[in-house]
């Protein structure tokens with residue numbers, strides 16, 4: 001057994017809550033950065049601190065602090081990365097009037113909402129910055145400005161005119177807003193960051209409302225807002241305290257600071273959680289080794305503490321399987337099923353034998369997930385229609401591109417009423433139609449009503465039959481529904497259904513494509529995709545599929561995890577598992593290294609850290625390498641795995 005665990009045990013972090021309370025509730029409060037690694041229980045720590053300083057749990061200094069908050073009508077502000085995380089904190093905390101928990105978008109909008117002149121100025125300042133940047137870039141080119149550059153300037157100038165003419169701005173943190181004055185999620189963060197820097201009144205408002213602000217997942221918090229808040233701690237010392245919780249090893253978004261610890265002022269306290277309550281010892285040892293790795297191309301420092309597993313979690317199983325990426329997608333999937341079989345033997349866990357349910361598969365890219373999950377054609381179409389909306393978010397709340405929502409909503413609900421053989425449950429189907437406002441237009445006059453209901457009945461009957469027809473395409477199943485106008489549909493969807501033209505050709509690599517052409521290709525791919533893929537895609541979008549990408553796994557944990565690493569399926573060159581396992585660096589990586597910028601090795605290492613640290617009991621890594629034999633050599637040499645944990649896939 002691990003001696004360190006014996007010596008200090010599971011309670012090695014027990015002092016941290018008290019430590020944090022002593023910083024924030026002191027007569028001279030001190031800002032802090034809590035280093036909280038994977039599975040270290042930072043939510044629990046956060047909630048326990050909040051309970052003490054808001055007077056829920058008896059605490060000498062906390063009680064005084066709570067009385068001050070109450071007397072001044074103030075509250076502690078907590079910012080979480082997702083709405084789900086905000087709900088978790090709120091539910092664990094119970095009713096607590098002295099705490100406000102929200103995402104950063106809600107917080108920022110609350111700050112700037114209604115200050116339309118200020119919002120306009122912030123946006124105009126950003127616009128002027130973008131214009132200056134575009135001009136500097138164009139002028140730095142050997143050939144000087146081109147027509148494309150001048151077009152870009154004109155676009156920005158037109159945007160500025162539009163801003164000047166906009167009387168009021170609108171936004172909603174939970175969904176996209178469209179039309180005049182609509183702000184994007186990114187706009188709201190920029191505006192708040194700018195105003196926090198430029199407007200002393202806003203700084204005072206924040207300090208007066210929330211003398212303490214705690215930010216979870218601070219490694220991924222938008223840099224501009226974070227910097228503005230960091231500045232605020234030094235504007236009127238003692239009036240505003242910031243607490244950052246996070247783990248820079250788990251940074252997965254480009255928005256955050258590259259190396260957050262280096263931005264923390266030296267006067268701040270730096271408590272640290274050293275336990276990993278989630279994972280078995282073998283997995284904790286692997287993630288410690290990943291972070292300590294000396295790999296050519298790594299630029300990020302090894303700052304952070306090594307973790308300890310709980311005394312009753314001293315087991316855990318790990319395997320890495322390595323094969324050549326040249327085999328077909330279906331051959332890879334077959335091999336991955338065999339890997340799960342090996343894991344079942346090694347762990348004796350039945351979960352590994354329950355295909356696609358018992359364990360979670362984590363992939364780097366959505367494309368890989370779509371192939372593994374059997375909805376690649378639908379996914380490809382959706383991405384062409386609207387890339388942003390086509391992939392899941394950490395809240396599991398994405399509903400797909402707006403123009404296909406009727407497809408994913410009402411239509412799939414209707415399909416759930418269909419039983420094998422094409423029969424359907426009329427009662428449930430009517431409830432679906434009612435829910436989607438499809439019965440509102442049924443005439444009230446008796447004969448007309450009967451005719452319309454018969455029409456609907458017939459259309460749904462045809463639809464049910466087609467749902468059960470092998471190989472049916474989306475456009476075929478859609479036909480009875482659109483032709484009889486059963487459910488309200490977006491006009492773009494109806495037009496695409498009727499469009500019989502061939503799709504435009506795929507553009508050459510690097511060549512531009514108009515939005516219209518791209519979307520026409522998207523509609524064509526979607527309409528001609530197998531109907532059966534659609535429900536699987538929706539499950540994926542909701543974060544409920546047995547596989548997920550790293551974007552979705554923030555804060556999640558699963559008993560058994562398979563991480564599939566395959567550069568072949570990756571889009572772009574931001575990440576590369578081949579490079580991590582011995583394939584050598586590219587010219588671009590070397591240039592980045594020389595310029596002190598982060599490399600594909602840095603990003604991939606963090607990604608691997610995040611995915612591996614999701615596993616509680618057992619972990620299978622499957623690497624599809626360009627050159628499996630040299631990858632195997634690198635894997636044996638890296639020292640992360642014991643010999644019997646490395647399996648070559650023949």
Ligand SMILES: Nc1ncnc2c1ncn2[C@@H]1O[C@H](COP(=O)(O)OP(=O)(O)OP(=O)(O)O)[C@@H](O)[C@H]1O
Pocket residue numbers: 036037038039040041042043044247250277278554555556557613
């Ligand atoms: N003090 C504790 N004792 C026992 N179990 C704990 C403790 N703190 C947390 N846990 C458990 O450990 C697991 C990980 O905790 P949690 O999800 O809060 O970690 P986290 O710090 O948010 O990790 P990550 O950043 O990796 O998402 C959870 O299952 C949680 O219930």
